[in-house]
Amino acid sequence: MNDYENMSDEQLVQLSLEDQDCFYYLMKRYDIKILRYIKRLTTISQEEAEDIIQEVFIKVYRNLNGFNRKLKFSSWIYRIAHNEIINQYRKTKLRLAMIPSNIEDQANLIDSINDTIEINGAYENLEKDERVRKALAELPDKYREILVLRYLEDKSYDEISDILRKPPGTVATQINRAKTSFKKIAGRHQLNTGIVK
Amino acid sequence: MADISKDILQKIKKDEVRPYPKQYFLLKRSVIWTVFGLSILFGSIACAVAIFQLRYAEWDLYKHLSHRPLEFALLVIPFFWLIFLLGFTGFAFYNFRRTEQGYRYRTLWVILGSIAISVIGGGIFYATGLSERLETAFEHNVPFYRDLQERKQRVCMSPGRGLLAGKIVEIISEQKMQIEDLQGNIWVIDINDTIWKGRLIPAQNLKIKIIGEMKGQNRFVANEIRPWKGCRGQGRNRTRLLQLECDS
Known part of the structure; x- marks a missing residue:
């Protein structure tokens, strides 16, 4: 676990492609941040936000080979989260926050x-x-x-x-x-x- | 809060989710860049024909026409090809934006850059003579384009102001010939002191433009006779163009 903590996001991306379990450590770094970001932009419940974050991480995993290493991984994952929020908004007309709810x-x-x-x-x-x-x-x-x-x-x-x-x-x-x-x-x-x- | 990452990892395993292969992304990027490249290529071709039409636009005919300068300019500007150029530029812009780093550039610079590349490409195509061949091919194979060009040429029907256009019906002698104008009227043309521009060789069915003076009912003295499409194509495609004009 300690080894993974010291690795960069890019190294973890590479390892996740070789070993699915490593993806857990990558998700762990961002789950709270992305969940908070989703909730900051929407007025949905915790459960709905967790559904969105699940979609986000599955998309991230599917697209790991397409990650452009010129970008910061955090920017990339926020982009996917942003797109997923927009998708959900279009699909289900989820409520975008008038102001941060917290x-x-x-x-x-x-x-x-x-x-x-x-x-x-x-x-x-x-x-x-x-x-x-x-x-x-x-x-x-x-x-x-x-x-x-x-x-x-x-x-x-x-x-x-x-x-x-x-x-x-x-x-x-x-x-x-x-x-x-x-x-x-x-x-x-x-x-x-x-x-x- | 439950360990959401753990739950998601389990779902990934249960659903046997796999990362898309590298080749998928490579193909996606290649398609975007190829479509971008093709948009620039077609934009260059459109630009080449536009340059060609502007280069051989007969600006000096203006004095024989009753049109205002703006109206005349609107007739001469090759809108058809410029619309194509803008369309392909838009397409190039859309695809460039979808490239990995394309979003980092300002819209205005991407559009201006695409147009600049198309203009440079168009200049090269024009120099190779491709634009002339393409325009001719369009005129012969695309009825809409042919109608459009003919509508533009109809402004050359202004005999009272010394401009006539039509097709040679008969060469009566070295001094006279008969033409049928664009409205189907027959004219006898005096060609005694006429300058034949654009290396024209008089022939039956050849479409021409005549600059001169009307001398009574259906009689016209020609000072200058020009090819139907203006004094263009002095080069490699000239003979073929004249042949095509006679045929049509």
């Missing part, structure tokens, strides 16, 4: 946005957070997802580019637009904002 996630996202978007005005913290939460709920899905990847999953622009299959420049633009869009919506919720960066 209270802690909400707080993190609000904190991240507060760090990059200066919110002026003398609001009590709770009142401000509630207004930010409402503003976030009105953001288009694509902006919300990019904010989740950037601020909750802590992905770099290049990684987001690989996950969403969009040019890095477009990712940067969309993050800026997400912030601008947020700023406009925030205005409607009587939040005075200024973008810091």
